[in-house]
Amino acid sequence: MNKLIIWYGELITGNKLLKRGVFFLTPGMLWLVLFLVLPGFILVLVSFAGRGTYGNLIWEFSLENYTRLIGYGIFGWTLDYVYILLRSVWVAFVTTGLSVVLSYPLCFYIARKPPRTRYLWLTIVIIPFWTNMVIRAYAWFLILAPELPFARLAAFLNLVPAGMPLYPSAMAVYLGMISMFLPFVALPLFSSIERMDWTLVEAAQDLYASNFRIFMHAILPQTLPGLSVGIILTMVPAMGMFVIPDLLGGAKYMLVGNLIQQQFGASRDYAFGAAISIGLMILTLFSLYLYKRKNRGIDLI
Amino acid sequence: MKKINLLVAVSALSTMAFLYLPLMAVAFFSVNDSKYGLEWKGFTLDWYVKLFQNDLILQAASNTLVLALVSTFVSTILGTILAIGMDRFPWPGKMNTALDLVMHLPVIIPDIIFAAAMVVAFGFLRTLTSVFDPGLLNMIIAHITFQTAFVALVVRSRLAGIGKEIEEAARDLYAGTIYMLMKVTLPLLAPGIIAGAMLAFTLSLDDFVISFFTAGPDSITLPLYIYAAVRRVVTPQIHALSTLVLMVTVILVICMERITRKVNKKQKRL
Numbered sequence: 072m073n074k075l076i077i078w079y080g081e082l083i084t085g086n087k088l089l090k091r092g093v094f095f096l097t098p099g100m101l102w103l104v105l106f107l108v109l110p111g112f113i114l115v116l117v118s119f120a121g122r123g124t125y126g127n128l129i130w131e132f133s134l135e136n137y138t139r140l141i142g143y144g145i146f147g148w149t150l151d152y153v154y155i156l157l158r159s160v161w162v163a164f165v166t167t168g169l170s171v172v173l174s175y176p177l178c179f180y181i182a183r184k185p186p187r188t189r190y191l192w193l194t195i196v197i198i199p200f201w202t203n204m205v206i207r208a209y210a211w212f213l214i215l216a217p218e219l220p221f222a223r224l225a226a227f228l229n230l231v232p233a234g235m236p237l238y239p240s241a242m243a244v245y246l247g248m249i250s251m252f253l254p255f256v257a258l259p260l261f262s263s264i265e266r267m268d269w270t271l272v273e274a275a276q277d278l279y280a281s282n283f284r285i286f287m288h289a290i291l292p293q294t295l296p297g298l299s300v301g302i303i304l305t306m307v308p309a310m311g312m313f314v315i316p317d318l319l320g321g322a323k324y325m326l327v328g329n330l331i332q333q334q335f336g337a338s339r340d341y342a343f344g345a346a347i348s349i350g351l352m353i354l355t356l357f358s359l360y361l362y363k364r365k366n367r368g369i370d371l372i
Numbered sequence: 373m374k375k376i377n378l379l380v381a382v383s384a385l386s387t388m389a390f391l392y393l394p395l396m397a398v399a400f401f402s403v404n405d406s407k408y409g410l411e412w413k414g415f416t417l418d419w420y421v422k423l424f425q426n427d428l429i430l431q432a433a434s435n436t437l438v439l440a441l442v443s444t445f446v447s448t449i450l451g452t453i454l455a456i457g458m459d460r461f462p463w464p465g466k467m468n469t470a471l472d473l474v475m476h477l478p479v480i481i482p483d484i485i486f487a488a489a490m491v492v493a494f495g496f497l498r499t500l501t502s503v504f505d506p507g508l509l510n511m512i513i514a515h516i517t518f519q520t521a522f523v524a525l526v527v528r529s530r531l532a533g534i535g536k537e538i539e540e541a542a543r544d545l546y547a548g549t550i551y552m553l554m555k556v557t558l559p560l561l562a563p564g565i566i567a568g569a570m571l572a573f574t575l576s577l578d579d580f581v582i583s584f585f586t587a588g589p590d591s592i593t594l595p596l597y598i599y600a601a602v603r604r605v606v607t608p609q610i611h612a613l614s615t616l617v618l619m620v621t622v623i624l625v626i627c628m629e630r631i632t633r634k635v636n637k638k639q640k641r642l
Contacts, residue, residue: 078462079536080543091549092461096471099454099520103474106517107486110493111477114485117492173387180384194629199391202621205580205595206614209602210394213401213611218410250391282376303480311482314580318602328484335491335585348488355482 118345128341136346152330152347159327160354162316163309166248167256167302173249174257174301178264193261200254208318211247212238215319239321247315252308256301263297302362307355327351395618402611419612429597429613436593439508439583440576443515448569450516451523456557458524459531460539475525478518487585490514494586506588514586515576522575523568530564563631570628577621 073084118136121129140152181192199207215221215237226233237243267290275289291298313328320326327347334344405416423429458471478486490510497504504510542556558565580595587596594617601610 080540088461092457092463095453095457095461097457099450099457099524100471100474102450102520103477103517106490106493106513107477107521108474110489113492113496114489173383173390176380176383177387179380190629190633194625195388196391197629198622198625199395201574201578201625202395202618203578203580203595203598205599205602206398206617207394209598209606209610209614210398212602213410213606214394214397216410219397250394253387253391307480307482311484313484314599318599328482331484331488332584335488341492341495344488345492348485351482352485355480359480 114345114348117342118349120342120345122340122342136343137350139343140346140350155325155330156327156350156354158324159310159351160358162244162248162326163306163312165245166252166309167305169245169249170253170256170305171260171298171302173253174260177253177257178261181261182264182267196254196257196261199250200258204251204314207251208247208315211243211250211315212318215243215246238319239323241320241324243319244316244324244326247319248309248312251312251315252305255304255308256298259297259300259304260294261297263294267293299362303359306358306362310355310358311351398611399615399618402608402615404608404611407608419608420616422609423612423616426609428592429594429609432592432594432597435508435591436577436595439511439515439591439593440573443512443519443576444569444573446512447516447519447523447572448565451520451568451572452527452561452565454520454524455527455531456553459528460536475521478521479525483518483579483581484585486518487514487582490517490582491585506586506591508588508591510586510588511583511591511593514582515579518582519572519575523565523572526568526571527561527564530561530567533564534560567628567632570624570631574621574624574628577624 073086075082075084076088077083078088117128119132119134121131121133121135123129140156142150142153177196181189181196184192213219217223217226217234217236222231222235222237225231225237226235231237271289271293272285275285280288311328311331312326313332316324316326316329317332320329327350331344331347331351334340334347338344401410402419403415403417404410404412405418406413454475458468458475463471494504494506494510538560539552539556542552547556580599583593583596584599587593592600594613598610598614598617601607
């Protein structure tokens with residue numbers, strides 16, 4: 072290692088070079104290890120601890136939090152928590168799916184605009200992407216109020232009693248979630264669609280392919296990289312979302328994010344909260360793994 | 373084909389309406405001269421004036437700004453140095469993978485899990501010293517953590533973009549390490565650093581979950597204030613506040629777009 076080497080124009084020994092590298096890495100990595108990796112390990116440890124009477128942690132190793140998560144409690148066996156976990160996966164899945172379906176026409180439309188106005192249209196999609204999620208959830212809160220046309224229409228159709236808002240409900244959660252995550256799919260997808268080779272589509276049309284087959288064989292493979300990034304960017308935060316179900320779903324449509332927040336807030340049961348977090352993490356990694364296995368060779372970013 | 377084009381246009385425009393209708397409604401009711409209910413009673417800017425007389429809101433606005441500025445400043449420095457350290461040295465493959473993994477953690481972890489880990493970790497630190505009571509310091513630390521990773525990712529992709537040839541030329545002309553960093557690497561990197569800093573700043577302004585878990589009673593930020601207000605009772609002041617935040621977002625996004633487009637144009641000319 073102490074031999075002289077030439078590293079991009081510099082005559083230096085390997086040791087010296089590595090020392091300098093460590094010097095550069097240390098501040099950032101030290102910070103990330105201290106405040107990201109270490110807390111992660113502590114979270115795992117805490118998930119095996121118990122809860123004292125006043126919400127303090129009791130350091131006795133137990134699997135109780137995990138058995139509680141899959142349903143064994145003091146009141147016997149219930150599937151409440153499992154339902155919430157599965158529902159979170161389902162909501163994330165539906166949100167991602169519908170966002171993809173809505174994103175394709177949106178991106179095609181923008182990509183076909185002349186270059187001068189194209190970026191203006193794109194900015195229109197970027198603005199909601201960067202708007203604070205509390206404000207966006209709150210905007211849905213407002214628009215589903217009983218005085219406004221949507222709730223009135225629903226009342227007129229006898230879907231809800233007159234004078235009632237359209238939240239809390241599953242539909243409100245889906246509306247909020249899709250509007251929240253649609254830009255997360257649309258923006259990466261657009262970068263793929265913008266670079267798409269349309270001559271392949273024309274070729275498929277010349278060969279009398281049906282619209283469905285044109286999409287499957289000429290469009291989808293070309294847009295897969297952007298689509299993958301979009302799906303991952305949506306799936307992961309959607310599973311842990313808690314603002315939207317909290318404001319628009321209430322107790323009627325709880326997701327795992329609310330459950331975690333409850334443990335760290337009102338219930339002060341850090342150990343159980345940690346266990347749910349680890350559960351969510353495992354679910355997230357598992358779905359990423361499934362996705363990666365199906366679509367090999369796709370980079371995360 | 374014409375039919376499909378029409379379908380695409382209709383679907384695209386209604387999607388945009390779907391994204392914007394709720395936001396428009398908030399802006400619309402923020403200038404409505406009615407304290408209760410959602411009936412149109414005429415135009416007023418009273419609610420905006422009242423915002424600037426509300427001490428709680430002013431305090432929240434200043435907290436939000438301090439948090440975003442301080443955390444962006446620190447994370448931009450940490451992230452840039454980290455990116456140079458990762459990209460410019462011959463690390464063995466396994467170490468590279470490990471570094472890469474740590475850097476991608478904040479991107480692939482749902483933010484609520486990161487927030488939970490922060491709560492637990494700060495709980496531990498609190499047993500050592502009361503400095504870590506829930507409050508602005510905790511929030512700044514938490515924000516720096518996820519921002520550093522994002523800044524490092526952006527700067528590293530720019531480092532890869534500019535290549536090592538120019539630095540090699542500088543070395544051939546006997547530039548020392550510091551001289552090369554100051555005169556060659558950093559100037560070339562500047563657009564990437566600015567882009568990373570802007571990303572970090574917007575991420576901080578945008579964050580709710582992590583602030584929600586780490587904030588104390590004196591360190592309420594604007595999103596936290598709006599959230600608490602929505603849970604209690606919605607007043608027109610909240611419409612006005614949300615509209616203002618939305619307008620700041622619009623301005624930030626337009627600035628960000630301009631800068632990245634200018635950088636891209638320059639890069640093409642190189």
